[in-house]
Amino acid sequence: MPAAKKGDPVNFPSYPHEVLAVVLSVRDGSLCVLLWKRAQSPHRGRWALPGGGVEPVQRLREAITGHLAAKVDVRDVAHLEQLATHSAIDRDPRARVLATGYLGLVPSDVRPTLPSDTQWHPIDDLPRTAFDHHYFIEAAVARLRAKLSYTNIGFALAPVEFTIAELRDLFGAALGYELGATNLTRVLTRRHVIDPTERRATPGQSGGRPATVYTFVARELTVTDPFAVLRPPR
């Protein structure tokens, strides 16, 4: 029997496949998602996630990076990870399209120049979105909020250098509730997620003690806490 080779038949049905990115960032104290306004039918006038098809030479991650480049400078996207693949039969009215979602994060201090059809929208004040894109947004926000607690994913939301007060506000906006600076500092330093530097921030108009400047230890995703329970014996 000859070895299988390129061109031999595969009996699997084919479907158009698209990738969609939920790009999240904290803007002016609110967690926001990047959306663009559709000018074409279907769902003309509604707001949609960046994304599109997958070229034959591209992996999914390369495809979403390419589509993102049309909306933002992809070097500003500090973290990108896959979410779920959705397969509802008529999620697109034209044909059956499978869609794989991605979560992208942009630090709060970078201000990418956006095309005129593209804007940041606060998570808790979303407009009508196209297709089933709200499912992807919900999943992305849930994933981010969970990972803020047990990974160092904050590095992708924060500037390279920051004070604890800034980080407290950033985490507060991302999580949707306020938290104390004392405990935040202690948790993140004990887990070696952030480190203090020698530098101090210059106080604002009204004075006050100058804050220590912190940085994230690593700038790629690492899990910090092995879930705390049912640990292996010493």
Place this chain on the structure above:
Amino acid sequence: MPAAKKGDPVNFPSYPHEVLAVVLSVRDGSLCVLLWKRAQSPHRGRWALPGGGVEPVQRLREAITGHLAAKVDVRDVAHLEQLATHSAIDRDPRARVLATGYLGLVPSDVRPTLPSDTQWHPIDDLPRTAFDHHYFIEAAVARLRAKLSYTNIGFALAPVEFTIAELRDLFGAALGYELGATNLTRVLTRRHVIDPTERRATPGQSGGRPATVYTFVARELTVTDPFAVLRPPR
């Protein structure tokens, strides 16, 4: 402008899409995965995950359920959840095929009758597997082990009724290390994951105090611990 309708063009390239299931279960004290031996090229003679194509009327979950039915009684699969979608260009030598993985769990007390080409294989003694299936297996095992700590996913690995000793051995096999019965009981009961019943198990040959029979409170996935850190204020 007319509204978009079925049959309108979508500019997304199409790809054959397959679904693959990593079915895990504890058999004779070892965490095992369900594999079948390929009789056809490519990868003839190697062991592969159950799976196959997606019919036009099926969602991904329905498709994997259908393919699983050829190997096990799907009613024995107590839990099924999506893993990642893989897109390496030549993960299949015949053509470009996208693949979405699923994690399935079978309780340790059910003994599905398997086709002659299908067997359980211990996780730490795997044969050569076909295609990129080992990536799916690794991801599935990691997902299971993580979720054992912060969800009630154990319900899908355990019998409906069980003793703490049985559960300790079950978790030990799934996690890959032994753990203490005292702490396991305390953690799972405080989180309302398991509940004691009035019934007692009958001691074995060698006697001993009869063990309390426990059950899982819920039989669908619930997250028990909101990750313990950076909680909202009271």
Place this chain on the structure above:
DNA sequence: GATGTTTTCGCCTGGTAGTCGATAACTAGA
């Protein structure tokens, strides 16, 4: 200096994981 503002540190509390030894509840056999 005096006052106001902001950050940071130390102390306290409560809750949870993990371990170990004592006790309970059975079987089998003398």
Place this chain on the structure above:
DNA sequence: TCTAGTTATCGACTACCAGGCGAAAACATC
């Protein structure tokens, strides 16, 4: 019935961590 062996369960103890609060530090302005 009593004793020894076996297994399960409970209580006590330790260690660690999250979370909160107030005091003190370190700046600003006046």
